[in-house]
Amino acid sequence: MTDPLALVAPGAMGAALGARLVAHGVPVLTALEGRSASSRARAEAAGLRVVATGELMQARWFLSVVPPAQAMALAREFAGWCQGVVRPPVFVDLNAINPDTAVQVQAVIEAAGARFVDGCILGFPPKGDAPGPTIYLSDDAAELATLLQAHGLQARTLRGGVGAASALKMAYAGINKGVALLGAAMALAAQRHDAGDALRAALGQTHPALLAQLDHALPDLLPKARRWAPEMEEIAAFMGPERPEAGIYTALAAHCRALADDLDGAGKAAAVLRAFPAI
Amino acid sequence: MTDPLALVAPGAMGAALGARLVAHGVPVLTALEGRSASSRARAEAAGLRVVATGELMQARWFLSVVPPAQAMALAREFAGWCQGVVRPPVFVDLNAINPDTAVQVQAVIEAAGARFVDGCILGFPPKGDAPGPTIYLSDDAAELATLLQAHGLQARTLRGGVGAASALKMAYAGINKGVALLGAAMALAAQRHDAGDALRAALGQTHPALLAQLDHALPDLLPKARRWAPEMEEIAAFMGPERPEAGIYTALAAHCRALADDLDGAGKAAAVLRAFPAI
Numbered sequence: 001m002t003d004p005l006a007l008v009a010p011g012a013m014g015a016a017l018g019a020r021l022v023a024h025g026v027p028v029l030t031a032l033e034g035r036s037a038s039s040r041a042r043a044e045a046a047g048l049r050v051v052a053t054g055e056l057m058q059a060r061w062f063l064s065v066v067p068p069a070q071a072m073a074l075a076r077e078f079a080g081w082c083q084g085v086v087r088p089p090v091f092v093d094l095n096a097i098n099p100d101t102a103v104q105v106q107a108v109i110e111a112a113g114a115r116f117v118d119g120c121i122l123g124f125p126p127k128g129d130a131p132g133p134t135i136y137l138s139d140d141a142a143e144l145a146t147l148l149q150a151h152g153l154q155a156r157t158l159r160g161g162v163g164a165a166s167a168l169k170m171a172y173a174g175i176n177k178g179v180a181l182l183g184a185a186m187a188l189a190a191q192r193h194d195a196g197d198a199l200r201a202a203l204g205q206t207h208p209a210l211l212a213q214l215d216h217a218l219p220d221l222l223p224k225a226r227r228w229a230p231e232m233e234e235i236a237a238f239m240g241p242e243r244p245e246a247g248i249y250t251a252l253a254a255h256c257r258a259l260a261d262d263l264d265g266a267g268k269a270a271a272v273l274r275a276f277p278a279i
Numbered sequence: 280m281t282d283p284l285a286l287v288a289p290g291a292m293g294a295a296l297g298a299r300l301v302a303h304g305v306p307v308l309t310a311l312e313g314r315s316a317s318s319r320a321r322a323e324a325a326g327l328r329v330v331a332t333g334e335l336m337q338a339r340w341f342l343s344v345v346p347p348a349q350a351m352a353l354a355r356e357f358a359g360w361c362q363g364v365v366r367p368p369v370f371v372d373l374n375a376i377n378p379d380t381a382v383q384v385q386a387v388i389e390a391a392g393a394r395f396v397d398g399c400i401l402g403f404p405p406k407g408d409a410p411g412p413t414i415y416l417s418d419d420a421a422e423l424a425t426l427l428q429a430h431g432l433q434a435r436t437l438r439g440g441v442g443a444a445s446a447l448k449m450a451y452a453g454i455n456k457g458v459a460l461l462g463a464a465m466a467l468a469a470q471r472h473d474a475g476d477a478l479r480a481a482l483g484q485t486h487p488a489l490l491a492q493l494d495h496a497l498p499d500l501l502p503k504a505r506r507w508a509p510e511m512e513e514i515a516a517f518m519g520p521e522r523p524e525a526g527i528y529t530a531l532a533a534h535c536r537a538l539a540d541d542l543d544g545a546g547k548a549a550a551v552l553r554a555f556p557a558i
Binding site: 099122123134136158159160163164165166167168170171172174175176178179181182183185186187188189190192193194195198199202203205206207208209210213214238239243244245246247248250251252254255257258 | 378401402413415437438439442443444445446447449450451453454455457458460461462464465466467468469471472473474477478481482484485486487488489492493517518522523524525526527529530531533534536537
């Protein structure tokens, strides 16, 4: 019997990771105090065992899988739960935070007497038979990588200490999501001039793999655009505000919000992006 | 014997297009008044026939292949040359200008009594046996497309009238060059955190074609970055300043200038981008 693992993860990614581990025989503990009804529903559907926070503290590993804006808040909650606990879990931050934020989270965790591991998740939530995303962990967490790898997930270690996994996540998302958002901006602009089909034809001739990626990403990003906005701002912070590249990601965040507002409103841009793969 | 074609094109793309046509038996006329010594050298190496501007006016087609900032200036020069000419050439604008600028160029050309055709060039200059770029022309220039296609170049027509070819160029360049510039920003940021190799490995696993594109583009864009900056600003204008997407391209223009300044100066970023394919 594998030791239980603690996971606080209100969203789709965390629930899917938890479900995969449960299906492979790992007991996954979670706490839901202060969480929403949909977080509860996802946790129960995933087969997670809902416990009081005190019981979470008995796990050897504690995985934080939350939106970037909540990463520090969860770290502070965890620090509070550590009070009086002799051997708290290792706190593993898997969030899309920039390396500076990771160092700040590390400080909070270590001040509470717990160990901190920097990590990240690249890819989509695991689903069905697909292998799912890859979890990257700093190389002092090789034991956890082996455990995850043995129980249905893909995990690797990364040299470089605290910040390297966060930097990898920022750069990978900056390319992957950045490309999707640039593609959306250009598809919308081309369609305003009735040139969307010519753009598809030209891209298909010279960049067929990129076109296939956009065909998937453009309809797919619509419901995610609201969530991506703060992630783009986290990438801008990762660049450093003094660099001109930071402005690219600040503008991508504004573009995300405009797409999300359109989806909640008139839906004109959304209709164009949904139709793009078939024009 | 094919009728001569007029081409004013001081740069590498125009010279290469001209050389390809000359090699396929089309006489290509050009004028060099007010052009630089390197423009002259390129024109002569390409086998273009240097004539006075009056003689250019005897051609049936006049191709404008200049940096976007010079497109309007050349149109005004051409309008001057048209004075007293009974049947001036059709003015074909193949430049990376936004659709609004294309409409303004059209007005200048038509006021001078000549016909205007909107077009664009997608891809790299033709070289050796490679097919070279594709020239897109509005569908009222089918005759020119047939001529180019019969003489060593790839050409297609595009429905949509004036503005469609310009919109296609903007959107295609906005994706193609935008992806390269995002990749450069992220490769530099990842390397600052010693995570460049992890980024390569992760991209290679999930996006092998995109990684291959970046491996080519990152070293390749360095000498082009200075020239790309105004092209990114043209794309920002194409979006319309009121849209948040415009800010993406304004920031990409600033990123281009920073890369060009680095190349002219300390060369630290240039060294990282050159090394990227081999880390």
